[in-house]
Amino acid sequence: MTITEPYKNPSEQFHALGDDIHDAKAPKGPIEKRWDDHKFNAKLVNPANRRKISVLVVGTGLAGASAAATLGEAGYHVKSFCYQDSPRRAHSIAAQGGINAAKNYRNDGDSIYRLFYDTVKGGDFRARESNVYRLAQVSVNIIDQCVAQGVPFAREYGGLLDNRSFGGVQVSRTFYARGQTGQQLLIGAYQALERQIAAGTVEMNTRHEMLELIMVDDRARGIVVRDMVTGEIETHTADAVVLASGGYGNVFFLSTNAMGCNTTATWRAHRKGAYFANPCYTQIHPTCIPVSGDYQSKLTLMSESLRNDGRIWVPEKMNDERLASEIPEDERDYYLERIYPAFGNLVPRDIASRAAKYQCDAGKGVGPGGLGVYLDFADAIERLGRPAVEAKYGNLFDMYAQITGEDPYTEPMRIYPAVHYTMGGLWVDYDLQSNLTGLFVAGEANFSEHGANRLGASALMQGLADGYFVLPYTLANYLADGPFEKVDDSHAAVVEARQAVEERITTLLAINGTRTVDSYHKELGQIMWDYCGMERTEEGLTKAIGMIRDLKVDFWANVKVTGVNEELNQTLERAGRVADFFELGELMCIDALNRRESCGGHFRAESQTEDGEALRHDDEFAYVSAWEYGDKQPTLHKEPLEYEYVEMKSRSYK
């Protein structure tokens, strides 16, 4: 079904329409020269002045740690914050696959232009060309930088760097360190950060959570944080604020994110005026270990490479209770091979995920709750022999066995999709500056380079690009006008921000209701998963908005937060995060409702081809949705996207 008739978008009952955004500050001219020209035209800060200038960096993942280390080294006075007990634990550490770079070491036709092209196309034409081109350009510097730091990338016997191919591209440009690339890159950035801490240029604040942004005279000038050990509410002011606080996948409660990942830093900034862009773009990964019970706290991803040799199937009969081994070949439905004969089990992530959902919705799912499909290696073991399968996938099989207690060499694995990455985030311009002057946003926390869908091995690239090579230039351009007038703790804006935080904590602790924080979070997550997950509809999203609003009211009336503020209080920490997830979840549904097209990680059932493929509407929706916070309702600002270099095409995998 296609939408042809223009009519008032039903999302408009939930939001207002604001002015379009016409200037994202991207330079003009040939795309290859834009970043160089921009750097040349940027203002510089005299090294002697840098130590008089201070920057706050929230988050110590790839983007935050690399930014703090680089800015500290450049001579700025940096304060860094993370909620974990050490900056080394940020969730970038869990990335498995690798990092893309246009080195063309394989002589297979890769180039900056090709990486740019693949990323724009992979993002389903919802990212900015200028930004993506810059990302591809600096990708090559990232590898050099990481090798110099001692990141132990995989190497060939000749001692040179090894590459593999990843995620539906035709070149080998992914650098990796076994299945722990994120860990190794983060440890590299962490060590660079610790070196600056030792040098006294960076002041590290672990177990500190940002709870408010401080705006003074229309500039971001500070943050309010809570010392998570003592409960002390602290204010920190500076000349600029960088948020590198990660994505918001935990709005679904169950995701592959770490338990502590949250939206509070970005959401608090949003409430202070920063636009939140494309919140509905969520990436759902098809090969995760399914939920085993209602106590489940998180989901574990297994590398997609498993789909190279595993065959995905479900029983033909509904609610078939037989063991997989008891189901004869002719009573199995290898549905991906049947529906997509050309790509079979290797269709893109979103198609594989949705297909699994449809099978389970039809009552053919396997395992607890019928929420799983088989990923079977029996044929591969017969064809290649067990040793070959072990050599290729041994660590993944071990991980599966460890978590499920089942032996995937004898019984097929069960897999189910899970939320993995969020492409949306705070709106930023080409300088990674939000619409709030002085507030910069990097890594997964911003919305920019991945469009509606992120390609494999691109998240690590973007985090490090932002922190090592983009922010140090664009932030300098801003700071060249500083240092700004000093803001002390008695300033009205600082006092107000601190009071807002204290009042919120007091309110949460005073409710003393009957339901736990986690029970609300789980219920919110289920609503998001059911209505704003793999497939979204107008009816479902409208319903979800109502449900979230009701649940939020109930939360503020009935949640039970034990203990006091003046101690390590993990319940209080979670309560604050869940409270913000309610508001973000509602905005995600409104954004999804507005976007009456399917693109990348956003699939609207009303907008698909006859074959069930995602159908974009470039005439109507080739824009970034930038949402402005409002007490009553949000306002949508559209930033039109133009493609001068890559022709907009639709994809097909049949």
Add this chain to the structure above:
Amino acid sequence: MNITVRVWRQKNADDKGKMVTYGVENVSEHMSFLEMLDVLNEQLTLSGDDPIAFDHDCREGICGACGVVINGQAHGPQTTTTCQLHMRSFEDGAVIDIEPWRAGAFPVVKDLVVDRGAFDRIIQAGGFISAPTGSAPEANNLPVPKEDADHAFESATCIGCGACVAACPNGSGMLFTAAKITHLGLLPQGQPERDSRVIGMIEQHDHEGFGGCTNIGECTSSCPKGIPLDTISRLNRDLLGALAKGKA
């Protein structure tokens, strides 16, 4: 299954602390150990008690945040992180003791949460290669023999959880320190700072109050990433070499 847990409860660093017994019913064998604690915490919250504080984050064995002593063993009966331990490793009716890491250099913050900031300070004392952003040469200008790169990688997989310290009768942080010395010392990029690194890190290690290594090997047998004991031999060799050159 139904189990009993005896958990170390300590309100803050100044509190004396004690073991408290709780029953947990209807535990599924598929639950992770931390999910069992989640269930217990939901019970405690609803009955108005203070839930048990414990560190955890990724719950997939890589961030290194989690770690408790289970029945006297760091991370429990299997060689893995606490988050990757599942209740199927225990019998129905089991009584399980749960304590924080015990080491002078890791003071208890609350309940099962300890302060491992000493590890960060050891890294600050030299656990890096000085490579200012932007100064790096082209990556393939410096080939690294695959064997060395692989060996360096294995040492670099340390997650900084602190199990080695908790397991060591001396409370030594030598395996953690040695893993970093080995990772960076095996790479050509790491050579210029090799001597100053080992001296700085060992000085900091001792300053933090970690004990010395007496080759007991509990560290490596409890390490979820299998960092081998011979990394400590390498550390000793590097240290002797550096001292012999008068670099101290």
